[in-house]
Amino acid sequence: xxxxxxxxxxxxxxxxxxxxxxxxxxxxxxxxxxxxxxxxxxxxxxxxxxxxxxxxxxxxxxxxxxxxxxxxxxxxxxxxxxxxxxxxxxxxxxxxxxxxxxxxxxxxxxxxxxxxxxxxxxxxxxxxxxxxxxxxxxxxxxxxxxxxxxxxxxxxxxxxxxxxxxxxxxxxxxxxxxxxxxxxxxxxxxxxxxxxxxxxxxxxxxxxxxxxxxxxxxxxxxxxxxxxxxxxxxxxxxxxxxxxxxxxxxxxxxxxxxxxxxxxxxxxxxxxxxxxxxxxxxxxxxxxxxxxxxxxxxxxxxxxxxxxxxxxxxxxxxxxxxxxxxxxxxxxxxxxxx
Numbered sequence: 391x392x393x394x395x396x397x398x399x400x401x402x403x404x405x406x407x408x409x410x411x412x413x414x415x416x417x418x419x420x421x422x423x424x425x426x427x428x429x430x431x432x433x434x435x436x437x438x439x440x441x442x443x444x445x446x447x448x449x450x451x452x453x454x455x456x457x458x459x460x461x462x463x464x465x466x467x468x469x470x471x472x473x474x475x476x477x478x479x480x481x482x483x484x485x486x487x488x489x490x491x492x493x494x495x496x497x498x499x500x501x502x503x504x505x506x507x508x509x510x511x512x513x514x515x516x517x518x519x520x521x522x523x524x525x526x527x528x529x530x531x532x533x534x535x536x537x538x539x540x541x542x543x544x545x546x547x548x549x550x551x552x553x554x555x556x557x558x559x560x561x562x563x564x565x566x567x568x569x570x571x572x573x574x575x576x577x578x579x580x581x582x583x584x585x586x587x588x589x590x591x592x593x594x595x596x597x598x599x600x601x602x603x604x605x606x607x608x609x610x611x612x613x614x615x616x617x618x619x620x621x622x623x624x625x626x627x628x629x630x631x632x633x634x635x636x637x638x639x640x641x642x643x644x645x646x647x648x649x650x651x652x653x654x655x656x657x658x659x660x661x662x663x664x665x666x667x668x669x670x671x672x673x674x675x676x677x678x679x680x681x682x683x684x685x686x687x688x689x690x691x692x693x694x695x696x697x698x699x700x701x702x703x704x705x706x707x708x709x710x711x712x713x714x715x716x717x718x719x720x721x722x723x724x725x726x727x728x
Contacts, residue, residue, distance in 0.1 A: 441492040449474040452568040459584035482567045487560045499549045505627025516626045531608035538601040554596040562589040606634035617672035624679045640665040642710040658686050660694035664703045
């Protein structure tokens with residue numbers, strides 16, 4: 391069981407499993423991987439349940455869109471969990487970009503819940519303040535982020551993901567995979583065409599990340615991505631907006647900033663603060679607010695921030711500003727970063 395604050399996730403986690411368990415060498419291989427997995431890297435039950443609920447919801451949404459693109463087809467929408475498990479069993483949902491997004495959304499939910507649970511009276515949160523900002527561009531970008539987040543919450547306040555949140559290539563692959571499963575006893579040609587219609591109707595400009603980056607850009611254009619704003623955003627636990635702002639200040643990608651901010655990437659928050667050019671007080675606030683989130687020691691991170699040399703920071707920045715495929719090829723060739 392999972393705690394009651396995860397209602398839909400609990401349904402996904404507690405779905406009864408029959409006796410048809412995989413046996414023999416195939417199950418043994420899975421058990422060996424799971425048994426010897428470093429506990430530090432293992433998902434918590436809450437993370438697993440939440441990611442499962444989001445995945446089932448996404449698959450169900452895709453199935454509904456594919457069937458809607460085939461009017462008067464008479465096909466009843468299948469159970470989303472059953473369809474997702476059918477696709478999972480064949481490995482069609484074991485996709486790096488998809489799993490990365492599911493994990494990120496689970497992390498964002500965990501962080502927002504932790505910051506919202508702080509005791510004591512609080513002023514109006516930062517995002518609603520920005521919605522009423524005197525700068526029209528900032529206000530519009532803040533409202534766009536609020537609306538985008540609202541669309542990605544279910545009736546119980548649990549997070550969802552949409553096809554728009556994935557890259558066009560990933561959207562097309564997922565839509566075609568779901569359509570293929572729906573067409574196992576139907577018209578495959580019509581179903582594949584419907585999947586193409588669904589894929590063409592989604593784009594990254596409607597993604598949640600695009601909205602967060604849009605607000606960071608508006609604040610930067612207004613000259614307000616300074617240490618004071620970084621501290622305010624960190625104190626609110628606005629992880630995505632904070633990652634977008636730090637990425638802009640450092641000249642690195644959002645994904646790289648997120649890795650340092652939340653995922654415990656090497657040299658973590660200290661190096662991120664140095665790459666973004668933060669002053670020591672602001673870096674200390676960032677480390678204090680997000681140290682526990684990334685599993686870092688606050689004292690060690692602050693000491694590391696003080697000890698990092700300019701040459702080390704330059705090496706890191708030079709590396710992360712390279713194209714991703716170039717970095718991947720360099721790493722595969724065994725080349726050092728410096």
